[in-house]
Amino acid sequence: MGGDHAPQAVVEGALLASRRGLPVLLVGDPARIEPLLPKGQRLAVRPALEALDERPTVAQVRRRKGSPVRQTLAAVRQGEACAAVSVGHTGAAMASALFELGRLPGVDRPAVTRAVPRADGGQLVILDLGANVDCKPGQLAQFAVMGHCFAAHVLDLEGPRVGLLSNGDEEGKGNELVRAAVPLLAELDLDYVGQVEPTAAFRGACEVLVCDGFVGNIMLKTVEATADVVGRLLKEQIISTPKAQVGAWLMRGAFQRFRSRTDWSRFGGAMLLGVDGVVLVGHGRSDPEAVAATIQHAHHCAQQALAERLAVAIGAALGASPDAA
Amino acid sequence: MGGDHAPQAVVEGALLASRRGLPVLLVGDPARIEPLLPKGQRLAVRPALEALDERPTVAQVRRRKGSPVRQTLAAVRQGEACAAVSVGHTGAAMASALFELGRLPGVDRPAVTRAVPRADGGQLVILDLGANVDCKPGQLAQFAVMGHCFAAHVLDLEGPRVGLLSNGDEEGKGNELVRAAVPLLAELDLDYVGQVEPTAAFRGACEVLVCDGFVGNIMLKTVEATADVVGRLLKEQIISTPKAQVGAWLMRGAFQRFRSRTDWSRFGGAMLLGVDGVVLVGHGRSDPEAVAATIQHAHHCAQQALAERLAVAIGAALGASPDAA
Numbered sequence: 117m118g119g120d121h122a123p124q125a126v127v128e129g130a131l132l133a134s135r136r137g138l139p140v141l142l143v144g145d146p147a148r149i150e151p152l153l154p155k156g157q158r159l160a161v162r163p164a165l166e167a168l169d170e171r172p173t174v175a176q177v178r179r180r181k182g183s184p185v186r187q188t189l190a191a192v193r194q195g196e197a198c199a200a201v202s203v204g205h206t207g208a209a210m211a212s213a214l215f216e217l218g219r220l221p222g223v224d225r226p227a228v229t230r231a232v233p234r235a236d237g238g239q240l241v242i243l244d245l246g247a248n249v250d251c252k253p254g255q256l257a258q259f260a261v262m263g264h265c266f267a268a269h270v271l272d273l274e275g276p277r278v279g280l281l282s283n284g285d286e287e288g289k290g291n292e293l294v295r296a297a298v299p300l301l302a303e304l305d306l307d308y309v310g311q312v313e314p315t316a317a318f319r320g321a322c323e324v325l326v327c328d329g330f331v332g333n334i335m336l337k338t339v340e341a342t343a344d345v346v347g348r349l350l351k352e353q354i355i356s357t358p359k360a361q362v363g364a365w366l367m368r369g370a371f372q373r374f375r376s377r378t379d380w381s382r383f384g385g386a387m388l389l390g391v392d393g394v395v396l397v398g399h400g401r402s403d404p405e406a407v408a409a410t411i412q413h414a415h416h417c418a419q420q421a422l423a424e425r426l427a428v429a430i431g432a433a434l435g436a437s438p439d440a441a
Numbered sequence: 442m443g444g445d446h447a448p449q450a451v452v453e454g455a456l457l458a459s460r461r462g463l464p465v466l467l468v469g470d471p472a473r474i475e476p477l478l479p480k481g482q483r484l485a486v487r488p489a490l491e492a493l494d495e496r497p498t499v500a501q502v503r504r505r506k507g508s509p510v511r512q513t514l515a516a517v518r519q520g521e522a523c524a525a526v527s528v529g530h531t532g533a534a535m536a537s538a539l540f541e542l543g544r545l546p547g548v549d550r551p552a553v554t555r556a557v558p559r560a561d562g563g564q565l566v567i568l569d570l571g572a573n574v575d576c577k578p579g580q581l582a583q584f585a586v587m588g589h590c591f592a593a594h595v596l597d598l599e600g601p602r603v604g605l606l607s608n609g610d611e612e613g614k615g616n617e618l619v620r621a622a623v624p625l626l627a628e629l630d631l632d633y634v635g636q637v638e639p640t641a642a643f644r645g646a647c648e649v650l651v652c653d654g655f656v657g658n659i660m661l662k663t664v665e666a667t668a669d670v671v672g673r674l675l676k677e678q679i680i681s682t683p684k685a686q687v688g689a690w691l692m693r694g695a696f697q698r699f700r701s702r703t704d705w706s707r708f709g710g711a712m713l714l715g716v717d718g719v720v721l722v723g724h725g726r727s728d729p730e731a732v733a734a735t736i737q738h739a740h741h742c743a744q745q746a747l748a749e750r751l752a753v754a755i756g757a758a759l760g761a762s763p764d765a766a
Contacts, residue, residue: 283658291655318666333608341643342667353695360695366688370678
């Protein structure tokens with residue numbers, strides 16, 4: 117029931133995923149969902165009628181156990197679903213995941229992560245993207261372990277390198293939090309490459325980039341904003357002359373291929389790492405294709421037993437480096 | 442003597458600025474500078490022979506008073522120059538400015554700022570861009586006052602609006618620092634529009650964006666990195682088919698106009714705000730044209746009596762809101 121085009125886009129996305137062979141359980145108001153299902157095409161619907169505000173507080177999510185997002189996570193807890201997908205409010209999904217599934221042992225605070233395209237064609241996993249605006253150094257070390265596990269087992273990247281986001285790669289660079297986290301990350305049993313600037317990270321200096329949720333959120337939104345600025349200013353120049361318009365028409369295939377490689381909605385949503393289950397949050401603007409991609413990604417994560425692998429990785433890291441807690 | 446192409450690019454840039462009617466004083470090693478001056482074209486050279494490391498410490502900048510960057514700032518202190526320009530190490534320029542010129546009264550820590558292009562064609566002044574990685578709330582309030590003054594009097598923007606960079610615009614969003622700064626910025630006698638996300642800022646929600654130097658530096662470098670990713674991936678697609686290549690050839694004028702509107706080297710360098718004088722730092726990669734643009738920008742700032750105006754603005758803001766200190 118969440119997202120900008122709910123429930124239409126969600127239902128259509130679920131139908132797409134279902135046609136691709138994935139069993140989907142819809143959670144929400146049957147009276148609004150069922151009219152959207154084509155005749156003869158059945159999808160299971162778990163009723164959840166209690167509405168949440170557009171920007172619900174944690175207290176509200178805690179109280180309204182019958183809300184669609186709580187009931188989606190309840191379905192995972194009860195084993196009715198192997199993973200949860202939402203295109204609604206990220207905070208509501210995180211709160212619901214914590215109430216229904218809880219955290220993995222050893223995780224202080226779950227993180228939000230996703231992969232974005234690098235300049236060299238690779239992928240860059242960034243975390244935390246906004247769940248924890250004020251972090252302690254030990255939390256950044258936990259993010260490193262979780263991000264590494266996600267990159268290795270979900271994205272199938274070989275020997276992912278972990279970097280700590282900083283304003284410079286020299287020793288002593290970084291704010292207080294980063295400087296305090298450096299020794300903790302260096303102690304971990306993974307390929308830690310030190311402090312990494314955004315420029316270097318996007319050129320391929322690492323596969324996993326660790327930061328606090330405030331900085332990570334600003335960084336992700338700055339990437340989106342910059343792509344938006346580039347697109348608008350370039351378009352303005354293109355439509356200014358007939359010659360450029362013809363050029364753009366000839367380049368439309370290249371533009372399309374570029375878009376399909378950089379369109380984040382195709383990357384399958386953001387992942388909540390550190391909760392005891394697989395939970396993905398897609399963009400509120402998700403169209404049916406993006407919803408289907410997020411469902412497929414969630415299914416893949418469940419197949420990879422991501423939560424179990426994370427629990428093992430966190431346990432091993434804490435054993436090797438108790439300070440990181 | 443600083444920057445990636447020193448001293449060649451700096452000397453050629455100075456010659457360009459000189460031909461455009463600006464009196465330029467070069468500071469550095471005469472034996473390396475003078476052979477680069479064409480016959481008959483004289484530029485004043487102030488000798489400064491003491492070398493600094495590529496990444497000098499503050500202690501080194503303090504000790505080596507005969508270094509080119511210290512001597513450049515000394516020329517400003519002594520009234521020999523109205524403004525200082527460097528394309529070397531930003532930290533060395535900041536330290537030199539503090540040792541030679543000192544801070545404006547009421548300023549705790551100077552900030553680095555520059556304007557970047559917005560999607561709507563406007564300009565966005567961001568500060569701090571890296572001078573202060575760990576800030577106190579009162580420093581953000583001072584940045585707001587200085588950024589407002591810079592936008593109004595140097596960029597000639599009418600009634601610039603000031604926003605506080607945040608991960609969301611709702612009340613209560615932001616990290617600890619941002620939440621503590623909100624009431625201080627609201628108290629200031631300027632058009633404060635509240636917490637602003639990167640996306641909104643680049644679309645025109647404000648003209649001045651205030652943040653701590655760690656986040657600001659990450660944001661600026663993320664803009665550069667994203668533009669780099671977009672450019673590389675787009676180029677990859679363009680060269681992949683002959684049709685797209687022809688299209689790109691027809692669009693080359695549009696690409697050039699786009700580049701000239703977004704090329705930051707043409708925006709005249711970053712400004713050190715809050716020191717008692719006009720100091721600009723250009724990109725280390727600056728070519729002669731970028732060096733000349735930075736010199737012209739510095740001259741414009743001096744003409745606008747920027748330091749004096751900042752002193753007045755800071756004084757007035759501190760009078761109105763002593764808590765901001």
